[in-house]
Amino acid sequence: MMRQAGRYLPEYRALREKHSFLEVAKTPDLAAEVSLQPYRRLGVDAVIVFSDILIPAEAMSAPIELGDAGPVITAPVRTSAQVEALSVFDPDRETRFVADAIRLLAKSLGPGVPVLGFAAAPWTLACYLVQGASREGFPAAKALLWNEPGTFRKLLEKIARATALYLKAQIAAGAAAVQLFDTWAGELDAPAYWEFELPATQLLIEELSPGKTPVILFSKASNHLLSSLVRTGANVLSVDWRMDLAGLQRTFGDRVAIQGNIDPSVLLSSRQAIVNSVHEALRQTRGRGHILNLGHGILPDTPVENALAFIRAGQAARMENGSAESDAVEIANMPERTPFV
Ligand code: CP3
Numbered sequence: 001m002m003r004q005a006g007r008y009l010p011e012y013r014a015l016r017e018k019h020s021f022l023e024v025a026k027t028p029d030l031a032a033e034v035s036l037q038p039y040r041r042l043g044v045d046a047v048i049v050f051s052d053i054l055i056p057a058e059a060m061s062a063p064i065e066l067g068d069a070g071p072v073i074t075a076p077v078r079t080s081a082q083v084e085a086l087s088v089f090d091p092d093r094e095t096r097f098v099a100d101a102i103r104l105l106a107k108s109l110g111p112g113v114p115v116l117g118f119a120a121a122p123w124t125l126a127c128y129l130v131q132g133a134s135r136e137g138f139p140a141a142k143a144l145l146w147n148e149p150g151t152f153r154k155l156l157e158k159i160a161r162a163t164a165l166y167l168k169a170q171i172a173a174g175a176a177a178v179q180l181f182d183t184w185a186g187e188l189d190a191p192a193y194w195e196f197e198l199p200a201t202q203l204l205i206e207e208l209s210p211g212k213t214p215v216i217l218f219s220k221a222s223n224h225l226l227s228s229l230v231r232t233g234a235n236v237l238s239v240d241w242r243m244d245l246a247g248l249q250r251t252f253g254d255r256v257a258i259q260g261n262i263d264p265s266v267l268l269s270s271r272q273a274i275v276n277s278v279h280e281a282l283r284q285t286r287g288r289g290h291i292l293n294l295g296h297g298i299l300p301d302t303p304v305e306n307a308l309a310f311i312r313a314g315q316a317a318r319m320e321n322g323s324a325e326s327d328a329v330e331i332a333n334m335p336e337r338t339p340f341v
Pocket of ligand 1: 001005070
């Protein structure tokens with residue numbers, strides 16, 4: 001689950017009463033402890049390191065504050081001089097705490113439970129760097145892209161190079177796979193994604209020596225970008241509930257695995273609705289090459305027992321059968337979602 005370590009867990013809220021978000025993220029013992037909370041309580045199959053996509057912004061020398069209203073970049077990047085001044089930082093020096101948290105997790109979980117590292121994809125980090133804060137449509141970021149395409153391209157390239165080093169350090173520390181969050185990719189039209197973000201993402205993934213560590217690429221509301229997303233070099237596309245999973249698998253299933261795509265708000269409803277949603281998602285892909293996931297972050301007011309029902313429904317669908325092949329058949333035979341009466 002995205003944000004599987006977070007505010008829906010009482011033990012997370014208790015720890016956050018004593019420590020700020022950035023303090024937790026920057027203290028390896030605390031970051032590892034918080035990352036393990038959902039593993040202990042829910043038995044998830046993989047543990048994602050607790051951090052945030054904006055942590056590298058600071059290391060690139062664009063300081064951040066994480067307040068109640070979300071993250072803020074204190075000096076937004078709006079000029080080519082500011083882009084020039086951003087640094088492709090050394091992760092061993094500037095963000096060592098992330099790799100240290102991964103090392104602690106890999107050690108305490110052992111080889112049977114994968115630890116996931118992550119970072120923002122270039123466009124999504126650029127949205128925050130240029131806009132300065134989360135804002136519908138990220139108009140300042142788009143304005144810079146249209147007005148100064150050369151500057152924007154440099155910004156994306158710089159982020160891609162810094163992020164590649166940042167993720168390599170996470171892989172060296174024991175991350176079994178890395179996830180790139182391109183949450184705001186869908187804000188771009190298909191030509192702009194193709195022209196700006198596709199080459200930046202390709203560069204980033206190439207720098208990671210593809211084939212060695214799986215790369216999962218998450219994007220929201222980006223059905224119009226599929227033919228580009230499959231060209232990024234990512235091994236897995238993580239998609240939201242707007243995506244037709246059957247169509248995605250039919251068209252691109254031989255090139256990428258699929259992750260997703262339950263609407264997090266389903267976890268605010270009944271156990272039966274949660275189980276139905278899981279079965280419907282798995283039915284669409286017949287369970288093949290499919291990592292069950294939420295299509296976006298778990299909502300802070302999600303009841304813990306509903307998060308558990310989600311995890312158990314996915315695990316039950318997998319466990320019911322011995323082999324992947326019979327799994328696929330079983331899941332294909334699952335009943336469709338109960339119709340309205
Ligand atoms: O998935 C995980 O469990 C790992 C931790 C993780 C966080 N943020 C922790 C977090 C991950 C993978 C992220 C990624 C992230 N951060 C994204 C991409 C995914 C997405 O949500 O679209 C983005 C856009 C951010 C930026 C960000 N961080 C925002 C917009 C906010 C404020 C909104 C909110 O939900 O509070 C954050 C804060 C944040 N990052 C929290 C957590 C657990 C809440 C902090 C708290 O108050 O304790």
